[in-house]
Amino acid sequence: MDSNNLFYILLALALFGAPLAAALNNRPKISAAVAFGASAMASLVGLIIGADVLLNGPMRLDFPFSSPFGTFAFAVDGLSALFIIIISLVTFAVSIYSLGYVRHYYGKYPVGLMGSLFNIFYVSMIMVVSSSNAILFLIMWETMSLSSYFLVIFESREKGTVASGLFYLIMTHIGTAAITIGFILMYSESGSFEFSSFHGAALGMSDLLRSSVFALWLVGFGTKAGIIPFHTWLPMAHPAAPSNISSLMSAVMVKTAIYMLIRCYFGFLGVQDAWWGVIVLAVACVSALLGVMYALIESDIKRMLAFSTVENIGIILMALGVAMIFQSYGLKELAALALIAALMHVLSHALFKSLLFMGAGSVLYAAHTRNMEKLGGLAKRMPYTSLMFFIGVLSIAAIPPLTGFVSEWLIFQSMLQSFNIPDAIVKILIPVALGTLAITGALAAAAFLKAYGITFLARPRSEEAERAEEVPRTMLVGMGILSALCILAGVLSFMILPVMDDVTSPLVGVSIGEHLISGFLIVPTVGEFSQMSPLLIGVLLTSVFVGVLAITHLYGGRRKVVRADTWDCGTPLTSRTEYSGRGFSNPINRMFSWVYHPLRVFRSTSHISPYVKSDMRYTSTIEPVFERYFYEPMEVGVRWLARKVSVIQTGSIQTYLGYIFVVLILLLVVLR
Amino acid sequence: MLLAMIQTLFLLALAPLFTGLIRKFKAFFQGRQGPSVLQPYRDLTKLFHKDSVISKDASWLFTATPYICMTAVITAALMIPFFTTSSINFIGDIIVVVYLFGMMRFFMALAGLDAGSAFGGMGSSREMTISAMVEPTILLSIFTMALISGTTRLGEISFNLATTGLDLVPPALFLALAAFFISTLAENARVPVDNPATHLELTMIHEAMILEHSGKQLALMEWSSMTKLLLYLVIMANTFLPWGIATEVTPMALVIGILAVILKITLFSLAIAIIESSMAKMRLFRLPNLLTVSFSLSLLAVMSFYIL
Numbered sequence: 001m002d003s004n005n006l007f008y009i010l011l012a013l014a015l016f017g018a019p020l021a022a023a024l025n026n027r028p029k030i031s032a033a034v035a036f037g038a039s040a041m042a043s044l045v046g047l048i049i050g051a052d053v054l055l056n057g058p059m060r061l062d063f064p065f066s067s068p069f070g071t072f073a074f075a076v077d078g079l080s081a082l083f084i085i086i087i088s089l090v091t092f093a094v095s096i097y098s099l100g101y102v103r104h105y106y107g108k109y110p111v112g113l114m115g116s117l118f119n120i121f122y123v124s125m126i127m128v129v130s131s132s133n134a135i136l137f138l139i140m141w142e143t144m145s146l147s148s149y150f151l152v153i154f155e156s157r158e159k160g161t162v163a164s165g166l167f168y169l170i171m172t173h174i175g176t177a178a179i180t181i182g183f184i185l186m187y188s189e190s191g192s193f194e195f196s197s198f199h200g201a202a203l204g205m206s207d208l209l210r211s212s213v214f215a216l217w218l219v220g221f222g223t224k225a226g227i228i229p230f231h232t233w234l235p236m237a238h239p240a241a242p243s244n245i246s247s248l249m250s251a252v253m254v255k256t257a258i259y260m261l262i263r264c265y266f267g268f269l270g271v272q273d274a275w276w277g278v279i280v281l282a283v284a285c286v287s288a289l290l291g292v293m294y295a296l297i298e299s300d301i302k303r304m305l306a307f308s309t310v311e312n313i314g315i316i317l318m319a320l321g322v323a324m325i326f327q328s329y330g331l332k333e334l335a336a337l338a339l340i341a342a343l344m345h346v347l348s349h350a351l352f353k354s355l356l357f358m359g360a361g362s363v364l365y366a367a368h369t370r371n372m373e374k375l376g377g378l379a380k381r382m383p384y385t386s387l388m389f390f391i392g393v394l395s396i397a398a399i400p401p402l403t404g405f406v407s408e409w410l411i412f413q414s415m416l417q418s419f420n421i422p423d424a425i426v427k428i429l430i431p432v433a434l435g436t437l438a439i440t441g442a443l444a445a446a447a448f449l450k451a452y453g454i455t456f457l458a459r460p461r462s463e464e465a466e467r468a469e470e471v472p473r474t475m476l477v478g479m480g481i482l483s484a485l486c487i488l489a490g491v492l493s494f495m496i497l498p499v500m501d502d503v504t505s506p507l508v509g510v511s512i513g514e515h516l517i518s519g520f521l522i523v524p525t526v527g528e529f530s531q532m533s534p535l536l537i538g539v540l541l542t543s544v545f546v547g548v549l550a551i552t553h554l555y556g557g558r559r560k561v562v563r564a565d566t567w568d569c570g571t572p573l574t575s576r577t578e579y580s581g582r583g584f585s586n587p588i589n590r591m592f593s594w595v596y597h598p599l600r601v602f603r604s605t606s607h608i609s610p611y612v613k614s615d616m617r618y619t620s621t622i623e624p625v626f627e628r629y630f631y632e633p634m635e636v637g638v639r640w641l642a643r644k645v646s647v648i649q650t651g652s653i654q655t656y657l658g659y660i661f662v663v664l665i666l667l668l669v670v671l672r
Numbered sequence: 673m674l675l676a677m678i679q680t681l682f683l684l685a686l687a688p689l690f691t692g693l694i695r696k697f698k699a700f701f702q703g704r705q706g707p708s709v710l711q712p713y714r715d716l717t718k719l720f721h722k723d724s725v726i727s728k729d730a731s732w733l734f735t736a737t738p739y740i741c742m743t744a745v746i747t748a749a750l751m752i753p754f755f756t757t758s759s760i761n762f763i764g765d766i767i768v769v770v771y772l773f774g775m776m777r778f779f780m781a782l783a784g785l786d787a788g789s790a791f792g793g794m795g796s797s798r799e800m801t802i803s804a805m806v807e808p809t810i811l812l813s814i815f816t817m818a819l820i821s822g823t824t825r826l827g828e829i830s831f832n833l834a835t836t837g838l839d840l841v842p843p844a845l846f847l848a849l850a851a852f853f854i855s856t857l858a859e860n861a862r863v864p865v866d867n868p869a870t871h872l873e874l875t876m877i878h879e880a881m882i883l884e885h886s887g888k889q890l891a892l893m894e895w896s897s898m899t900k901l902l903l904y905l906v907i908m909a910n911t912f913l914p915w916g917i918a919t920e921v922t923p924m925a926l927v928i929g930i931l932a933v934i935l936k937i938t939l940f941s942l943a944i945a946i947i948e949s950s951m952a953k954m955r956l957f958r959l960p961n962l963l964t965v966s967f968s969l970s971l972l973a974v975m976s977f978y979i980l
Contacts, residue, residue: 376788377729379731379732379733380731386731390733394778397774397778398771398774399771399774399775399778400764400768400771400772400775405771409767409768412767412811413767413824416815416818416819416824418978419819419977419978424978424979427978428975428978428979430978431812431971431974431975431978432971434811434812434815434974435808435812435967435970435971435974438807438808438811438812439804439805439808441807441808442774442803442804442805442806442807442808443804445774445778445800445803446800446801446803446804449778449781449782449785449796449800450800452782453781453782453785453786453793453796454785456731457730457731457733457782457785457786457788458729458730458785458786458787458788459729459788521762521763528822528823528825528828529822529823529824530765530818530823530824530825531762531763531765531825532763532764532765532767532768533762533763533764536763536764537747537763537764537768540747540750540760540763541743541744541747544743544746544747545739545740545743547746548739548742548743548746548892549739552720552739552888552892555720556717556720556721556722556888557721559721559722559723559724559887559888560723560724561723561724561725561726561887562723562724562725562726563725563726563727563728564725564726564727564728565727565728566727566728566729566730566787566788566789566884567789567883567884568789573729573788573789577788577789577790578788578789578790578793579785579790579792579793579794579796579797583793583794583797584785584793584796584797584800585797586797587797587798587801587956587957588800588801588804590957591801591804591957591960
């Protein structure tokens, strides 16, 4: 069967699943099975479509009707196919996970509606990455934003959810506005909304126009991706949304923005100016570093994961920025390497971030809290969840040979190639990015060490955590698929990277597949610069581990292992004597106080003597820098403008009719 | 392959000796006779023959950590040139080595948290804070050498530098070496960052993390930490000052290689001992200054490669 038919099947599955699930809303069990069954099957079909396109070349599905905005069609080329595969992989695992996860919503929230929106959300993401017309794209983009908005506010009776959703809605529409203006500017040059017409159009554009389109798209898609300073919606919307939804949003929805950035810059605009790449790189460095710093001090698991998404988007954009810089100097082979690194990190991040969000969801499901300070000891109570969360943590902390390490290694390698750049100023900027990436990596390790250590290890810190039990099997299967993929995508990356090369070669104009992979080895550049083999590292680590285990057991004879209390200095240890999450990150908080602007208040009351305290309170907060210095002034400005404009809003219908009349006349005069 | 394994066995066998040597040097500066340089071997042997106690609160991770630490160190050792430039660095370059050390630190810090004592958590927290500055410094300073010699593979860096002679040496090397030396002290729990000779002080970092390990597990933790120290010294010797290392496999070259590297490491050990005897440990919140200096040095080193 060819991909066109498969595409119909995908649409049919999801678009029948959606209303059916909604119709069965009153029977939560059945409707959940219908909805997530449909999305699981649809995502399997999506996987086949992606694989088919990568193997047999692009597909195109024209709409049977014509529109005033040119031909509407779904066109899947290599880049789209790669993203379809990533979206479908994650959706498949999340669908299975959701079967179990939605159980705790039975009777409380309309599960059928969620399932229905879930399907629409999936299909809209697929369509976003396969639209071939700007208007069609915007319709799908909007569908994706709206369906995710409704999913974010699903737990509408929880405090703060609706407000977070509204903030997300506003931010995403600011982004969409910028994107739309960008498309209209392109239209003014090419005379058509079809993406194929954009390709040549950029050549005829003036520098100013082209750069404005570049900036508009960076802001527009950057808002969706979560670059700083447009990142504030992520830590609000992700924790508010149900965990299966935040998993999809954080792991794949934000990636559609990356997809469009690659398509727009490498496809439509063509990268000609080096300073574009420098700007992307600078924005990326700030996002990565601040993202991980805020993640580190966060005690709410899902907020922490959301900030970590900001960080990882930063890392992806770093690679993209470097690719753009290389491309602008005509160093196509290196641009290809950096772009492959970016795509590899897109894949890695999709895998481990959805896994981690599902893990956080499982913790929430079992212990009813997202606050790390109330968790602990779950490794014993939820052994499978904790193991799979741990695999995710190891991947995101870039422990070799897992998938996060491979992509980070490639990004390091592509940055090290910057000595080929002819421009001295740009050359000096790259080491700064290199240092930023290194610090980001080290801080990310600390952040996830804290997340795992405080949440899963040692003793439980609350009753709920004490009583937590392992989650239902479907949830474990969903997480299991992704944790297996986290390992496989790392050790088998020598099989994945050639595919990425096929995807990037039409965009960059050169294929580096011949030398990138030799046997099990990854060789980033021709010659002796470096090489690495995750598979062999994995084999080596395993065999050395077995060796160490065997020798330790043999040498010194078999010795007794006693289980006893932790050494307690004579006082029995309770959950209050454990190290807390806040305590863990406090040294870094102090070290980087110029970033965090921490605010500590210590209050105590004493009655008899100042040495006997009856009550002590300690609060420690950080200043929300972006809210205070970026959004609040903006809000003040908007309010001021609204007040000024309100002068013409008298409230009388006659005046408004008068305005309409005047505007009509003006339009007739101006446009004639 | 065979050479890599022989070198790794050498490294593992020599690691306690150099730890003992540093202690002996320190004893000399303090006017004591000090324990024999072989004392660390005796300690390890004794620990391997002891029973172990594991905390009730700890999970599987705590038990697995010592083995994983040792695994990470051995795997890293296989990729590092010791007395010859050949190692199995075709499957992993310097980034892999640094991340393997990262893996060791990651597991050690998790095990520190796992027992649920305040000491362990404190050690882990501090270790990760320090590593946040130190790991980038190490990467950048070695990247400087990678850029100078045109490869990120450790063996090739040594080979290229050793065969080209002194005239290739740019000033960046000294900046990077200084940064790497400070990082070595920080990563291996030496003064002024941490004090390896103390237990049960509120200032301890490394010792706090491994406080709950005992018996064979403790032996593995200690041994892997000793090996890690030696590996850092070896990387320092062979990446920054690789002259003398065997670039070909002939008996003469190998003998010179072994003597050269042992001489260099002994000198480094002496330097560490002098620093430890003449300096006080720094307060924890003074450390960022030192670490920022070393980070800036390494950043300057990379930049100066591009500028000069």
